[in-house]
Amino acid sequence: MYDIRFMQSLFPAAEAEAAAMGEKEPGAEHLILASLEFQEGSARRVFERVDADPDQFRTAVAAQNAPALESIGTEDDAASIDSRLPPPADRPSGVYRNAPSARQVFPEVVKLVKRDKSRLCGAYILLVASQMEFGTTARALATMGVDRDELAAAARAEVDALNA
Numbered sequence: 001m002y003d004i005r006f007m008q009s010l011f012p013a014a015e016a017e018a019a020a021m022g023e024k025e026p027g028a029e030h031l032i033l034a035s036l037e038f039q040e041g042s043a044r045r046v047f048e049r050v051d052a053d054p055d056q057f058r059t060a061v062a063a064q065n066a067p068a069l070e071s072i073g074t075e076d077d078a079a080s081i082d083s084r085l086p087p088p089a090d091r092p093s094g095v096y097r098n099a100p101s102a103r104q105v106f107p108e109v110v111k112l113v114k115r116d117k118s119r120l121c122g123a124y125i126l127l128v129a130s131q132m133e134f135g136t137t138a139r140a141l142a143t144m145g146v147d148r149d150e151l152a153a154a155a156r157a158e159v160d161a162l163n164a
Contacts, residue, residue, distance in 0.1 A: 003120040010034055027099035028129045028137045029061045035122030042158050043122025049154035052146045060140035101137065105129050118163050127155035
């Protein structure tokens with residue numbers, strides 16, 4: 001029951017995070033951003049275990065857009081570009097849509113939760129997402145100066161503490 005409620009909150013929150021950043025589908029970084037806002041707090045504690053400010057992850061993710069925009073020859077930021085575009089169409093209801101990085105992370109999270117006979121929490125999302133070598137999440141963590149292996153160990157420690 002807890003996992004279903006967690007997912008019913010996580011997915012819409014991740015979609016809102018993606019939309020706020022001008023993206024159609026949430027990726028792993030949006031799952032992390034959403035989990036950082038949850039009251040259960042495990043994702044925030046994982047960052048704190050490695051002496052990283054969890055609130056800086058949002059800034060680090062946003063910083064990944066500037067080089068991409070520069071590579072296509074624009075100096076405008078994403079917000080400036082978005083302001084000149086028509087509003088996005090309402091999303092169709094039905095099957096949940098997400099980016100490949102989220103499709104990579106979430107099934108692995110579910111496997112770990114089942115294996116551990118545990119409850120789904122933000123620490124599991126960080127445990128799996130921190131193992132991604134490429135993509136926005138990996139670049140954002142590097143921007144923050146967070147070692148992915150240390151973050152994974154901190155996430156595992158948080159999960160173990162929750163399951164004790």
